[in-house]
Amino acid sequence: MSLRKKPLLSKSRFLAGLQCQLRLWHQCYNRELASEISPAQQAIFDAGQEVGRLATRLYPGGVLIEEGHLQHSEAVQSTLTAMDNSEIPAIFEAAFVCDGVRIRVDILERGEGGRWNLIEVKSAASMKDVYLYDVAVQYEVVRGSGLEIGDAGVLHLNSQYVYDGANLELADLFAFLDLTEPVLALQHELPAKIAELQEMLAVQNPPQIPPSRHCLHPYLCEFWDHCTAEMPEFWIMGLTGIREDKLNELMAMGVEDIRHIPDPFTLTELQERIRTCVVTREDYVAAELEEELTNLEYPVHFLDFETVSPAIPIYPNTSPYQVIPFQWSNHILSQGGDLNHSGFLFGENGDPRESFVQSLLEIMGEGGTIFTYSNYEKRVMSELANCLPQQSDRILATMDRFKDLQALIKRYFYSPKFRGSFSLKSVLPVLVPHMSYGDLVIQEGTHASREYQRLLNSETPPEEKRKIEQALIDYCSYDTLAMVKIREALLERF
Ligand code: SF4
Structure with missing residues (x-):
């Protein structure tokens, strides 16, 4: 068997290889097969960078190793120089290479007695299993480079932190999770794992690994579309x-x-139903669905929210990733069959929640069934009831009128064309073929959140702001119109 020259591993390649060796193979040799980065993934990257920059402020006097990833040798040299300068308390993006693995450490802090603390910054607000290997591989390389390590762990956002609206208390916003012990316990397996991945990369042919659940965790693999195309x-x-x-x-x-x-x-019962529909090529329609879709109190509302969840809180009395609703759309169906639309978009800087709730409660009135698609809106309302105690009775009373259209479909209807997905984007084109999200500028919720942040950005030109506003209105109102049309299409089955 002919062998390739072993490519260098990096921390992210090592982690990709732990998820799936084929993913690592493609990352090294077939990058062009990767799908484009989605707005949701981009939002995560952006949040990571913002959090990473903020975390460095906890280490005043720290220096950044400026060289990029393509100048790794130079970065290693600069790291050594910075380490030699005892005036420097911390090094950001410290570079090391050992046994064919090169890494950048987010924060290398000068500790006691010549030791160094290894700190990985994460924008998440909780621990994930993958972080252990993330820190462990860095530990292995840094230790292999001759450093003595004190503490090693993850500096992550603290979900319990509440922003007062004036000063971000960085020491409270971040929490350090010391992983030194579990990382040490993993050290004996790392050399073998690294060697296994390097050997896999040295042979000519990719590993044969079929796509499965492992492609989705801990991260959706960027080669999913390629691997599942056939x-x-x-x-x-x-x-x-x-x-x-x-x-x-x-x-x-x-x-x-x-x-x-x-x-x-x-x-499961649902999977059995899916199998039957696929085998018979027939839709499943339970008789109860008609009752659920017609036994309603008028006017009937079709409601959808758009929200943002800033990693770093920007509104008073909010925590990292707290969900903040900024837009609602409501299609209102009268008993006589008239359909009207109303909407709300908070286009100013400042906390949108108060205005959001007031306008929503006003349009919802005291009666009428309220359809949503999923229970997301209910969860947002529940959080609003906690944050706005003076409105909580009315919010809770409104929530009692909610009816989840997606849950009804899951329970009482299936089409083989759903291909196992009950998302609005999957269900709509099957039940209402002339409607699709394809022509909209914004096509999914995370994109709407990102566009909202651009709308509020003072550097966005006014003309661009008008376009964003229109795109947000179009998207949110399309969601609620989609619900109206899905209900109509389902009723045609009876
Ligand atoms: S899609 Fe799945 S099988 Fe294909 S490379 Fe990614 S993780 Fe591996």
Whole structure:
């Protein structure tokens, strides 16, 4: 077997390889097969950078290693120079290389007795398993470079922190999770893991790994579209909520297509329904659905929210990632069949919640069924009831009128064309073929959040702001019109 020259591993490549060796292979040799970065992923990257910059302010006098990733050798040299200067208390983006693995440490803090503390900054507000390996591989490389390490861990956002609206207390905004002990416990396995990945990369052919649940955790793999392009129309991943062990069982039997699942094979009630619909090519329609869609109190509302969840709180009395609603859309159906639309978009700087709730309660009035698609709006309302105690009775009374259209569909309707997804974007084109999100500037919620932040940015030109505003209005009102049309389409089945 001919061997390739081993490519260098980086921390992110190592973590990609732990998720899936094929992912690492593609990252090294077939980058062009990756999908474009989605607005949701971009939002996570942006938040990470913003949080990373802020975290460095906790280490005054720290210096940044300026060289980029393509100048790793120079960065290593600059790191050594900075380490030699005892006046420097911390080094940001410190660079190291050892045994074919190169890393940048977010914060390397000068500790006691010649030791160094290794700090990985995360924009998340809680611990994830993958962080352990993230820190462990850095520990291995830094220790292998001859440094003695004191503490090693993750500096993450503290979800309990409440911003007072005036000063960000960085010492409270961040929390340090010391992972030294579990990282030390992992050290014995790391050299073997690193060697395994390096050997895998040295052979000519990619590893044969079929896509499965592992592609989605801890991160959605950027090669998902490529790897799943040849999967059958009714791929077994379309069995909503199928567990990894069940998938593995089916794959071990060579079953990729829902229609080829042997009998008997234990599935959940919903998965069994999906299988029946796929095999018979017929929709499932339960009689109860008609009652649920017609036994309503008028006027009937079709409601949708758009929200932002800033990693670093910007409004008083909010915490990292707290959900802040800034827009609602409501289509109102009268008993006589008239359909009207109203909407709200908070376009000023400042906390939108008070105006949001007041305008919403006004339009909702005292009666009428309120359809939402998923229980997201209910969760947002529940949080608003906590934040705005003077309005909480009215908010809670309004929530009692909510009816989740998605939950009804999940329970009482299925079309094989859903391919296992009950999202509005999947259900709408199946039930209302002339409607689709394709022509809209904004096509999903995370994109709407990002655009809202651009709308509030003082550097965005006024003409651009007007376009963003219109795009947000178009998107949110399309969601609620979609619900109106889905209900109509479902009623046509009776
Ligand atoms: S999509 Fe799945 S199988 Fe393909 S490279 Fe990514 S993780 Fe591996």
